[in-house]
Amino acid sequence: MALLDERQATVPEAFAPGPPPPPQRRRKLGGLRKAAAFNLIGAALAGVSVALLLALLTGVSGALGLVLVGYVAFLLVYGVLVSISDDGPAVLDAVMTVLMASTAVLAFGALAIVIVFTVARGWAALVHTNFYTQDMSKAGPLASLKVGGMAHALLGTLWMVGIAVVLTVPIGLVAAVYLDVTRSRPARLFRTVVEAMTALPSILAGLFIYASWILTFGFERSGLAAALALSVMMLPYIIRAADLALRLVPGNLREAAAALGAPGWRGEMQVVIPTARSGLATAVILGVARAIGEASPVLLTAGYTSYVNANPLHGPMVSLPLETLKLVQADIPAYTSRAFGAATFLLVVVVVLFLVARKIGGWGPGHLSPRGHRRVQQASARDAARFAARSQAAITFGDPALGYPATGGPQSPHRRRRR
Amino acid sequence: MTTVVPDSPVVQKAPSGPRRRIRPVPVPSDRAFLGLTRFSGLLVLGVFAAIGLFLSIKAFPAIRVAKFSFLTTQAWQPDIHHFGIAGILTLTILIALVAVVIAIPVSLGLSLYISEVAPQRTKRTLVSLVDLMAAVPSVVYGLWALYFLQGKVIGVSRWLSTWFGWIPVFKVNGAHPNNPLESGSLYSASTFIAGIAVSLMVIPILTSVMRESFSQAPLGEREGAYALGATRWGMIRSVVLPFGKGGIIGGTMLGLGRALGETIVVILIISPVFTINTHILQAGGNSVSFLIANLVGESSTFGISALMAAGLALFALTLIVNFSASAVVARSRSGAESDG
Structure with missing residues (x-):
């Protein structure tokens, strides 16, 4: 970057006295580029149109079939759109990326449908308080949801x-x-x-x-x-x-x-x-x-x-x-x-x-949670106090086995004298 | 770790004689601790062994009567001593196969998406969504399959059997595709529908095993592929997929093991038959777990013994599948311990 900036600063003076070049922007390395996004949107529109057209012209019933046909159309159009600007491997890469993302949409979409469907059908029973407080002993097959519970x-x-x-x-x-x-x-x-x-x-x-x-x-x-x-x-x-x-x-x-x-x-x-x-x-x-x-x-x-x-x-x-x-x-x-x-x-x-x-x-x-942090700090302070007391004891009673490494201060002369 | 300093006198003079064996001697408290942990390990192993033991003991009377025909008979009438798991086990495997065949492409794409494509920020969320998918109670999937999925799938089944009925698996006996008034009941309660629902339950297993093995593909080879001009897909095909092969195979087998034992979805969807029905789109299927769940309450002592034998067969089958799966996964896994 430093090199580029330097060149940017020197080039206008040396060669072209024209307008100063626009300020450099950091290039985005990952993510979706604009062209790719347009390709995707265009292909998606094409896919939806094909599905709608099919529905209008042939009267194919069944949402599942329409979605499938629309999806295949989307993939084909997307491949063609990408191939306008890119060559073979890049087209394959783009199509495979879309396929991988689609499986994610499929799996998580199914999960979402499972959850939404269950909650939508179960809500009616959940809103009654008796659902949580009563058992099923008095709730016959025809009893309303206001009687009996879980x-x-x-x-x-x-x-x-x-x-x-x-x-x-x-x-x-x-x-x-x-x-x-x-x-x-x-x-x-x-x-x-x-x-x-x-x-x-x-x-x-x-x-x-x-x-x-x-x-x-x-x-x-x-x-x-x-x-x-x-x-x-x-x-x-x-x-x-x-x-x-x-x-x-x-x-x-x-x-x-x-x-x-x-x-x-x-x-x-x-x-x-x-x-x-x-x-x-x-x-x-x-x-x-x-x-x-x-x-x-x-x-x-x-x-x-x-x-x-x-x-x-x-x-x-x-x-x-x-x-x-x-x-x-x-x-x-x-x-x-x-x-x-x-x-x-x-x-x-x-x-x-x-x-x-x-x-x-x-x-x-x-x-560590904040409390855990405090606990550890307290334990650490206790240890420090204990060590200090120990080394104090070593100084007082002159027991080298208990001694803690001297770190200057009043201990040093003490030790020197004992030796 | 072993930094060899060439001039060091210690290294130059190789020690003579056999290598000294280093044997840590645990202190008594440590020995007690190790004993405790070993005990609990043995306890758990004992529980697992007891499963096989008790099933075998209880299954013995039935197996003694049925002998080898237990494996070849396609019927379940234990009280007249005419029973066997040939049909039921085949149907069990069929449901599991349908589930796994659906789950493989989805999990492959999903795990590649999570490990290779998804932005770093969303990865953790996606991983927990997969885990959530695994944690959704099976009874919820069962309800969904019964009241939502079945109605939608009947159309697909009819279409498949109409156009691909010449493939034996997709054939439906007694179907009249040109009859507009034909009811969907011929296509409901089928192995196919149960398989789709079970596939939702095994997708998270396949996905997490595959994702883990994909994410372990070495960085050097990945960057090498990029440096040679590969696109991302090129890199995935030449580095990630070969390195993750063990994970793909092992994950699939783990999923198969799970699918073999699924009970609730099968109870809610399938209408039972006892002879082999390989027409997966047609009503009628079975599974060992379904058989057990349905019949334990209403069987004679001998009938229960027969059910135990069926359970034992399922136990053996899943153990074989799972052991080989974990062997495959373990062989492909590296780095048992991380170094911080």
């Missing part, structure tokens, strides 16, 4: 997910630490098994609890059984996510802890885990988000009831996704509305959990 399923979900969290989080985190502290062959095998188990069909988690807890050990279907099934499903997720979070901790932090003489467990507890705290919290939250939405492990183990059951140890208990499923399967309009309401509620909970996880996960390893 209280029993909300309570059931709370119990099941709560128990599952209490069971899986400690075991899962310690198992992740196990993967972290040993690099042995069994640990590697364990990691492979955990990764394979994350894709365990969730119905099999339910079937396993059904085969063991209910059929073999003879317990009844209950909230606890469902919670166990959810735990089996959640455990590999939590271990894997926590393992990833722990692996992100820089290796030199561990080495520093070891070099300072910390035994393995202290390094792990006081350096590695606090550093990975945000990642571990994210792991737990995402595990919970998954467990909240799963119906299939609960399907075989929880039983079904339309009453509020506050006891997870006894009697059938139902969770929100399970209730949603059962209501849809009944195929009655009022029940379907309620099902959409429950699904919307689930969706909202999952999204909120997600935003929280994103907020926490966005903090890098070692991130």
Whole structure:
């Protein structure tokens, strides 16, 4: 840049006494250039026109087909437009870039449609307060949305997910630490098994609890059984996510802890885990988000009831996704509305959990809240005071083993005299 | 790390004799800590092993009766001892294949878009959107597929079967494309519709595995490609895709494993059949998880044993798929630990 500026300053004087050149602007390296944007807009207009024309002339019905035809036309026109100014590889590059962006639009568009559709259909049931406070025992197939609600399923979900969290989080985190502290062959095998188990069909988690807890050990279907099934499903997720979070901790932090003489467990507890705290919290939250939405492990183990059951140890208990499923399967309009309401509620909970996880996960390893910062500063001040007291003690009692490196000041003559 | 100083006397004089083995001796507290972590690891492994164990124990009576015919029979009538998973397992795989075939191009484009094309600022948002897609409860996808997607897809199914019916997979028996009054019920509840809905659930899995492997394509080779005059697509084709091959294959298999076990969408969409129906556009399909979810409540003891056998088969199948997937992904992954 400096070179360019110099030339700009000298050129007019030496060669051309014409008008001064315009001031230089920084060139944009990435992003969409104007010509490319015009090409895109033009091609999009062409695509829309082709689709509309087709609709008018041939009366092709079905929005999906029209969109497809319009999209193909858009791609072709875009390729032609780009080929006016550019040659082969650049045309291919432009078309492929548009294709990649389109898949993103397709996938996220589908997600948006899923969310909007669910919320739109579920809103009617969600706005009534009885949705949150009543159960379905008094709401028959013809009852309006002002009667009955999801209280029993909300309570059931709370119990099941709560128990599952209490069971899986400690075991899962310690198992992740196990993967972290040993690099042995069994640990590697364990990691492979955990990764394979994350894709365990969730119905099999339910079937396993059904085969063991209910059929073999003879317990009844209950909230606890469902919670166990959810735990089996959640455990590999939590271990894997926590393992990833722990692996992100820089290796030199561990080495520093070891070099300072910390035994393995202290390094792990006081350096590695606090550093990975945000990642571990994210792991737990995402595990919970998954467990909240799963119906299939609960399907075989929880039983079904339309009453509020506050006891997870006894009697059938139902969770929100399970209730949603059962209501849809009944195929009655009022029940379907309620099902959409429950699904919307689930969706909202999952999204909120997600935003929280994103907020926490966005903090890098070692991130501290303001309070955490103050705590660390206080601890540091305490340490400084302790060290000062120690070196004072060394001065007073003349014990070289306790002595702290002298850094000038009143200590230096002291030491010299002792030698 | 090992900086060799040529003149250093220490380096010049090589130590004789065998290399000294360095063996850290953990302090007692450390030994207890390691023991605790190892215990919890073993506990988790034990739980996983118990899944296979209990399913096997419970499946034993059924398998003893059915023997080898369990793998070849296309029917499910355990009470007259006429049952097998040939049809159901094939239909399960069919749904998963439809889902994965739809998911592969979308995930490939999406992961390339996120890792190569998207502006740096939006990358994190896009990644979390993909994660959100994975976290949306399956029952929500199921509702959407039943009440929104099915109506839209029937037209596509009819079009496909009309024009491409000569391809066996797209054939629909009993279809009369020229009959304007034909109802859509022939095309509803099909493997195709369930497959589309399941594809939405596996796209995030494929995408995140692929994206991770793409983003690990080495910078030097990328810049080399650019320096040789490649366009971005040229660079992607010659550097990113070859380096990400393991991720593409592994991610696809992980997605397949997930799709094999999907329950809720299949429960809501499919109308069950028990014989192999390879006409994916036609009503009627099945899956092992659907079978289990539907029949556990209303089966005899022997029927439940048969269901356990079906579950065991699904368990074995997904484990094989997942183990090979994680082996492929792990082989392509590098840098297990970051250095800050």
